[in-house]
Amino acid sequence: MFWRHILMRKGACCPMQIEVAVNxxxxxxxxxxxxxxxxxxxxxxxxxxxxxxxxxxxxxxxxISNLVVSKAMSLVxxxxxxxxxxxxxxxxxxxxxxxxxxxxxxxxxxDLNSRTIVIxxxxxxxxxxxxxxxxxxxxxxxxxxxxxQFVKPxxxxxxxxxxxxxxxxxxxxxxxxxxxxxxxxxxxLTKMLLEATAAxxxxxxxQVFSLAVEREENRPGDDMTLLALGVNGNNNERTGRLHLxxxx
Amino acid sequence: MFWRHILMRKGACCPMQIEVAVNxxxxxxxxxxxxxxxxxxxxxxxxxxxxxxxxxxxxxxxxISNLVVSKAMSLVxxxxxxxxxxxxxxxxxxxxxxxxxxxxxxxxxxDLNSRTIVIxxxxxxxxxxxxxxxxxxxxxxxxxxxxxQFVKPxxxxxxxxxxxxxxxxxxxxxxxxxxxxxxxxxxxLTKMLLEATAAxxxxxxxQVFSLAVEREENRPGDDMTLLALGVNGNNNERTGRLHLxxxx
Numbered sequence: 001m002f003w004r005h006i007l008m009r010k011g012a013c014c015p016m017q018i019e020v021a022v023n024x025x026x027x028x029x030x031x032x033x034x035x036x037x038x039x040x041x042x043x044x045x046x047x048x049x050x051x052x053x054x055x056x057x058x059x060x061x062x063x064i065s066n067l068v069v070s071k072a073m074s075l076v077x078x079x080x081x082x083x084x085x086x087x088x089x090x091x092x093x094x095x096x097x098x099x100x101x102x103x104x105x106x107x108x109x110x111d112l113n114s115r116t117i118v119i120x121x122x123x124x125x126x127x128x129x130x131x132x133x134x135x136x137x138x139x140x141x142x143x144x145x146x147x148x149q150f151v152k153p154x155x156x157x158x159x160x161x162x163x164x165x166x167x168x169x170x171x172x173x174x175x176x177x178x179x180x181x182x183x184x185x186x187x188x189l190t191k192m193l194l195e196a197t198a199a200x201x202x203x204x205x206x207q208v209f210s211l212a213v214e215r216e217e218n219r220p221g222d223d224m225t226l227l228a229l230g231v232n233g234n235n236n237e238r239t240g241r242l243h244l245x246x247x248x
Numbered sequence: 249m250f251w252r253h254i255l256m257r258k259g260a261c262c263p264m265q266i267e268v269a270v271n272x273x274x275x276x277x278x279x280x281x282x283x284x285x286x287x288x289x290x291x292x293x294x295x296x297x298x299x300x301x302x303x304x305x306x307x308x309x310x311x312i313s314n315l316v317v318s319k320a321m322s323l324v325x326x327x328x329x330x331x332x333x334x335x336x337x338x339x340x341x342x343x344x345x346x347x348x349x350x351x352x353x354x355x356x357x358x359d360l361n362s363r364t365i366v367i368x369x370x371x372x373x374x375x376x377x378x379x380x381x382x383x384x385x386x387x388x389x390x391x392x393x394x395x396x397q398f399v400k401p402x403x404x405x406x407x408x409x410x411x412x413x414x415x416x417x418x419x420x421x422x423x424x425x426x427x428x429x430x431x432x433x434x435x436x437l438t439k440m441l442l443e444a445t446a447a448x449x450x451x452x453x454x455q456v457f458s459l460a461v462e463r464e465e466n467r468p469g470d471d472m473t474l475l476a477l478g479v480n481g482n483n484n485e486r487t488g489r490l491h492l493x494x495x496x
Contacts, residue, residue, distance in 0.1 A: 015496060022490040032293070039492050040286060040321070043314045047494050066291045070325030073288070077318030112496060202491050209487070237495050239457070242270040243450050244287050245489045246295050248263060248360060248408075248479075 016162060017234030018110045019198070020049050021205035023226045027057050027172070028219035034061020035170050035225040036069040039242075043079045045112030050076070051227045053104040053123070053170040055146075061223070068093055068103045068145065082107055082120045086153035090122070090145035102146040105153070108166050108229045115160050117231070120153040125174045126186070128193055130165040131158065135190045163198045164231045167208065172222035177215030184215055201230035264410060265485060266358045267446070267478045268297050269453035275305050275420070276467035282309020283418050283473040284317040287490075291327045293360030298324070299475045301352040301371070301418040303394075309471070316341055316351045316393065330355055330368045334401035338370070338393035350394040353401070356414050356477045363408050365479070368401040373422045374434070376441055377406065378413040383438045411446045412479040415456065420472035425463025432463055449478035 026033035034054045041047055050072050054064030071092050075085040086105060093103065104123035111118055119127050119138060126139035142154045158164070167189065176184045189208060196204040205228040212224060274281035282302045289295055298320050302312030319340050323333040334353060341351060352371035359366055367375050367386060374387035390402045406412070415437065424432045437456060444452040453476040460472060 018492075018494040018496060020490070020492040020494075022488075024488040024490075025486050036289065037490070038288060039490060040318075041284065041314070041494075043311070043318075045280070046496075047492065063291070066289070066325065070288075070291075070322060073325065074318065074322035077314065077321065110494070110496075231496075234495055237493075238273050239493075240270075240272040240495055241491075241493045242268070242272075242285070242287060243489075243491045244266075244268040244295065245485075245487075246266040246268075246289075246358070247485050247488055248266060248294075248358075 015234050015236055017232050017237060018047060019201040019230045019232065020047060021202045021228045022049070023205050023209035025213070025220060025224050027221065027223050030058050032059055032062050033223040033225070034058060034065055035223045036065035037225050037227060038069050038073050040073045040076050042076065042109065042111060046110045048076045048107055048109040049227055049229055051106045051168065051170065051225055053223070053225070055102045057223060064101055064103050067096070068105060072105060072107065082109055082118045083153060083155055086120050086122055086145070090151045093146040097146060099147055102144040104144045104170065106168050108168065108227065110160060110229065110231065116157045117160050117164060117166065119156040119166065122151065122153045125169055125171055127166060127168040128189060129158065130193045131161065131163070133194065135193050137186060137190070160231055162231060162233050165193060165196060165198050165201060165204070166229045167193055167204070169226040170223060172220055172224035173212040173226055175222065176212035176224070179221060180215065180217065182215055184212055198230035198232035201228045204228055262481065263484055264408070265480050266295060267449040267480065268295060269450040269476045270297070270473065271453050271457035272473045273461070273468060275469065275471050278306050280307055280310050281471040281473070282306060282313055283471045284313035285473050285475060286317050286321050288321045288324050290324065290357065290359060294358045296324045296330070296355055296357040297475055297477055299354045299416065299418065299473055301471065301473070303350045305471060312349055312351050315344070316353060320353060320355065330357055330366045331401060331403055334368050334370055334393070338399045341394040345394060347395055350392040352392045352418065354416050354475070356416065356475065358408060358477065358479065364405045365408050365412060365414065367404040367414065370399065370401045373417055373419055375414060375416040376437060378441045379406065379409065379411070381442065383441050385434060385438070408479055410479060410481050413441060413444060413446050413449060413452070414477045415441055415452070417474045418471060420468055420470035421460040421474055423470065424460035424472070427469060428463065428465065430463055432460055446478035446480035449476045452476055
């Protein structure tokens with residue numbers, strides 16, 4: 001109670017829970033996905049979820065996305081601010097591959113130090129943000145990392161409040177169904193987001209992912225990765241949990 | 249030797265699924281856990297789960313465990329072999345803190361390149377391994393990292409085969425119930441492991457964790473982290489999933 005009181009005075013309000021869900025599959029008949037996704041704890045508290053789509057597909061794309069995600073993850077774990085992580089990761093890839101290879105990098109951070117959610121995009125794929133009963137689609141034009149001399153991310157910072165949901169994905173999902181003339185529409189995703197609650201982030205991720213796979217007639221034409229992050233009231237739950245399923 | 253023999257006969261065969269479950273809470277009335285746990289994808293395929301218990305509790309322990317886990321995680325993501333990861337991480341902590349601070353480091357790797365599971369221990373806490381209908385308790389004496397000049401891990405390598413389950417934890421769980429005269433016994437854990445199947449790794453982790461918390465009368469006297477890894481037949485599921493819950 002005493003703790004609670006202090007927390008409330010500090011502006012940290014009531015106990016919350018951050019949930020992250022990732023669903024991921026590779027291009028049909030290609031064993032290895034060229035996307036990488038990781039979730040890492042921030043040294044001052046909170047988590048950062050990172051999603052990278054390496055140029056191309058298969059093994060060569062995986063090598064790129066692994067390089068990028070491991071560099072970025074390591075910087076986040078060192079306490080580097082997200083804007084600097086994206087810049088440094090770009091510079092690293094640009095120097096290492098001489099501007100010949102690109103990758104998208106999206107980071108969603110729930111930062112307990114600033115009590116904000118920081119969204120960092122170097123991708124043509126949007127990030128959908130639900131707060132209250134509105135969905136914002138963050139889709140400003142921005143370069144991927146690796147190709148150009150000076151690249152910086154588009155960054156949005158929003159308050160960390162209950163019932164916030166963020167949803168993003170790689171272009172395998174953005175373009176799902178396109179070749180069959182029934183591309184997944186932003187309105188469909190917005191509607192699904194409006195109907196979801198932050199406690200259902202895992203279900204939401206599963207539903208959107210299944211829909212995208214269906215639109216590709218269960219044979220994805222590209223690697224697909226979907227990332228969702230939600231903030232909800234946590235009923236004083238004090239246990240953190242992680243569950244990972246990795247098909248071999 | 250016996251394990252190595254099985255490994256040679258089997259090689260890579262049918263589709264499998266790796267599952268990792270982590271449950272984690274902090275010492276009662278201490279906001280921040282001094283343990284850290286992360287799961288990272290290996291660049292040649294597979295995953296490594298890392299668990300670190302920093303000396304002490306609260307913020308100072310968290311700073312140590314974060315240093316250690318982020319260094320180790322970054323090395324794993326670079327493709328460093330597990331034995332070298334543990335040695336390098338020790339050397340780093342030893343140099344940085346002048347041998348004055350220690351941490352335990354346990355790594356469980358499901359390595360698709362070697363088709364083996366590699367268990368690396370720098371901890372007094374055991375790793376329980378179920379294969380077939382037997383449970384092996386890996387508990388060779390080994391130093392934690394950070395204190396002594398030259399420290400190396402105890403490493404076991406076993407074949408990656410269906411129905412393998414690994415279970416390990418930090419000393420908050422090892423010593424759970426000790427002060428109430430009803431310490432969690434290795435026989436109890438072995439029995440729970442024997443009754444579990446690899447598809448139930450998440451449930452197993454939840455059960456063992458709840459039991460440990462109960463033994464501490466729901467007020468853990470130390471940070472508690474539990475890590476379980478299972479390999480099961482996957483029915484051709486091609487979607488990887490991650491779900492994280494992080495209390496604030």
